[in-house]
Amino acid sequence: MKTVVKFGGSSLASAEQFKKTAAIIKSDPARRYVIPSAPGKRFPADMKVTDMFYVCYAKAEGNEKFQKELEQIAERYQEIITGLELELSLTDEFAVISENFSAHVGVNYAASRGEYLNSLIMAEYLGYEFVDAASVIRFADDGVFDSEKTNQMLAERLKSLERAVIPGFYGAFADGRIKTFSRGGSDITGSIVARAVMADVYENWTDVSGFMVADPRIVDNPVLIETITYRELRELAYMGASVLHEEAIFPVRHEGIPINIRNTNSPDDGGTWIVESTCQKSKYVITGIAGKKDFCAVNIDKDLMNSEIGFGRRVLQAFEDNGISFEHMPSGIDTLTVFVHQDEFADKEQKVVSAIHRLVKPDHIEIEGDLATLAIVGRGMKSMRGTAGRIFSALAHANINIRMIDQGSSELSIIVGVANEDFELAVRTIYHLFVDNYSTN
């Protein structure tokens, strides 16, 4: 068995948390490759070390004094080293960082040091080999992650290493310059390493016991999702972002390696399994509900639209030319609606409207804002008659007006548009329908 384990910032924020992490790693010999994040918050008002590095480097780049900020970061690490009773000294490392900051080596380098230093500590504490991500994770010259080159370099490097610690979040260009992934990117590194070593499992350790069926800020104590497929998770993308970086599923998905989300503070919980496919039915017909507020619907009417070849393409071109991505596009015979994010669209709305007029000569365009969308997702829905009917009648009973319905051809999800102000009630209504009323399902 070969398991790759990634630990998030809250799992490594203090010596206490490091001890829990090490106990988890040592409790299973299969946990051979470890991907640490930078130290996260120790308490709610605390600052993540990555953010401290950003602040510190901004001063360096502005030719201001940055030593005080760098010392505060060094103290965070020293607290961990002392708490773990290690001999390790990071003095030389901080001297190099200080020099590089003065030379303005770049913000990516600065941000990456959080993971780099934490991994040095972790490697020392576990007695594992340290492998710098800069030597094995490669970005192409255009800044895009080079998955094939990376896979080859990593597989080669780790082939002969029984156990290793590899910092998350960053890699390097061929010339050695450091480049980071987007925020939360250590999740991606873990997935890349799991692929390269052909791991049996990729464990992602965080501070929650997995994905919940609904957002706990909206529903009290929602139940946990035990198993979810990659595709379902993509449909629930709005929900997952705070638990797992949305790009983290792609490298392991490539190889059919399951991801197990686990809780460092409650290691006996089984967590959530993210798998390619499963014959396990989800208990509640639906696997999860997620949604987001603040969408705009752009309704376009034109008689005989249905027989006009290229109509849809030209409408979308108006959005593309203005750099706006669309979220959903339900259509009727003579109408087509494009759902876009309000914040992206607001500044450009009149430009888009005139582009649509120019491109498709519509009869009428109407824009409606302050809409929310809800994705009700479940692999079980396909084989269950009446799911949509139950959703719509429950929403009607809750006095919620449905503004849009979209069911993907995969029958994996039903998307419902409602007014922003009805959003929370809609989520609670659907949760109640499928989970609280489980016995009547």
Ligand code: ASP
């Ligand atoms: N430390 C980085 C961040 O704060 C990356 C990560 O934690 O995954 O975004």
